[in-house]
Amino acid sequence: MKKTLSLLLAAAMTLSLLASCGSKNNNDASQSAAGSGSASASQSQQGVEKTGVNFMALSGPTGVGAAYLMKYYSAETSPADCPVALNSTVVADNKEVTDALVNGTADIAAVATNVAANLAAKTDGGIQVLAVNTLGVLYILEKGDSVQSMADLAGKTVYATGQGANPEYVLNYLLTQNGVDPSQVDIQWMTAQEVTAQMASGDSAICMLPVPAATALMMKDQGVRQALSLSDEWDKLGQGSLAMGCVVGRTQFIEEHPETVDAFLDLYGDSITFMSDEHGVAGAAALVGELGITANEQIAQKAIPQCNLTFLTGADMKATLEEYYQVLFQADPASIGGSMPYDAFYYGAE
Template sequence: MKRKLSLLLCAALVLASLAGCKPSASENDSSSSASGDISSGGSSSGDSSQEIPGPSDIPEINFMVLSGPTGVGAAYLVDSYAAGSAPTDAPFTLNTTVVADNNQVTDALVNGSADVAAIATNVAANLYTKSDGAIQVLAVNTLGVLYILEKGDSVHSMADLRGKTIYATGQGANPEYVLDHLLTANGVDPSTLDIQWMTAQEVSAKMVSSEQAICMLPVPAATALMVQDTGVRQALSLSDEWEKLDQGVLPMGCVVARTEFIQENPILIDALLDLYGDSITFMTEEGNAADGAALVAKYGIAPNEQVAQAAIPQCNLTFLTGQEMRAALEGYYAVLFRTDPASIGGGMPYDAFYYGGE
């Protein structure tokens, strides 16, 4: 789903959604006036025409993204619709927080301090089950971003990993389940590997200090490591290995929102999806590589512009909504359920999980 919002439509969306939207104040209270008097609907006192809402009238969305590939596609959106830079006729402003851990995102969604968030797909399914449907998934924003890297030249297939020691990040999340599934599908018992789970920073340190080593990392951490140590090579793309199994795409990142927020602000959600899709388009267009990388570095989504520019083409950014989103996620969740039902909360998500995917 990909639509463009005109400036006039954006203004109309604001007027239509203000009555139902109750924006949260940011930590510095800079948007407290967003909850001011809206009973007049922005009408001018001199004639029947309506004024375009000013910045103080625009509803605010508390938005949270993960650093790394899941947050990369939102960089242009975050920059363009921050309170200080959004156009006066914007349908919303974003109060954005960038965090490094999925648990921080789920906690914020549960306690209501985040309205919309970019998060790992298996974490979204888990949260939906554990919170009794407190969130819905709006879109898939990232496909496969995992790579096997090596200092050496011994790994050219999944089977070559048998018996190896692998430094890896992502235990209990998509990376672990994807790796287990791909190993098993290629006739390798995961228990025959010595997988040492650690943070991305610890993995990188291990690789740099070793003469021969193997790791699994997502971009941009994988990109940063290869920039730091030219002796590290990309051995396998786990997206390519997944596609060899002919079981659909590998959706690893998604956009979710609190169900209550969606119900109270359906027009605002549709506006957000339109503009998020535009952000993905901007970030993936070749002519915007330098500008996009600068934004990713500016918001701490990647460590610096050099890494960001090299990593963005490998981030597999996409924007799937509606039935296309649902088909991609259901295929992936079916694989995870067969691998480990607990990975998605013990069962397949209900129809209500998929916004616009009925």
């Protein structure tokens, strides 16, 4: 695959990976559904009924894998013979996504895995998980060379993002499993911008950040090094995969439009493949920067290889998430809504 975006797209389109979605045609695509209302439909020149899907993605690694999908399967760009037309929004806050799912203004969304479980519990099954899209993306960074293991964090101050979400539970679990009570670490929860400021002002500061925030910090300050990959630390424990990002949908939407959901998932898988192709990082980075999923294209180009993109559905998705949720549940039941999700939570896993 060529490294320029235009050639990447031309090659990708010739593959016609979906039986229901052929190559894009701008004239036909202009007649697709506007997608501004949930499940709005129209007819293309070829007679394929399009269903509008209101899709939301978090900025950062959880949204990276969907960039190609959002750009080239919108109401304006979706191929004429494709039944899906996306109305996409990128936001920075999990709460904004969950609110949209609850009030029905979002049909499908990319969120953190613990958020998905919590939301399913709060809505009494109103949310189902469709796929795992992101594995571990957390890193311990420091100025200096004092941290070689999780145990080395004892007695240290760590600036971190993600309180009340996957990062907090993962960090606490890894500390505990390495013989460190989290109370022995002064964890100061902040925004990514505040963490960056603290790292800039300290001579021996330590932080925990996900990519691309971690990538941006190391690009900005050459004195900051990657001390630990929390994915590697998790793997050492033999507790399965560190599944941090997923795709969820409203149960009502799923039940009303099962064919649309299946077509969407096929497209999402193709998008993950495009975004994770090591020969096409430049083109993928351009999309991520354009859509505001990262601060800019330069950060995206360095961050994408560390985003640990994946695409697990059905039984594989269920097995991966259940193992991860079991760890979170044992550490803190509230982290996943107080109980393990029911089987019905896992779409297509029967």
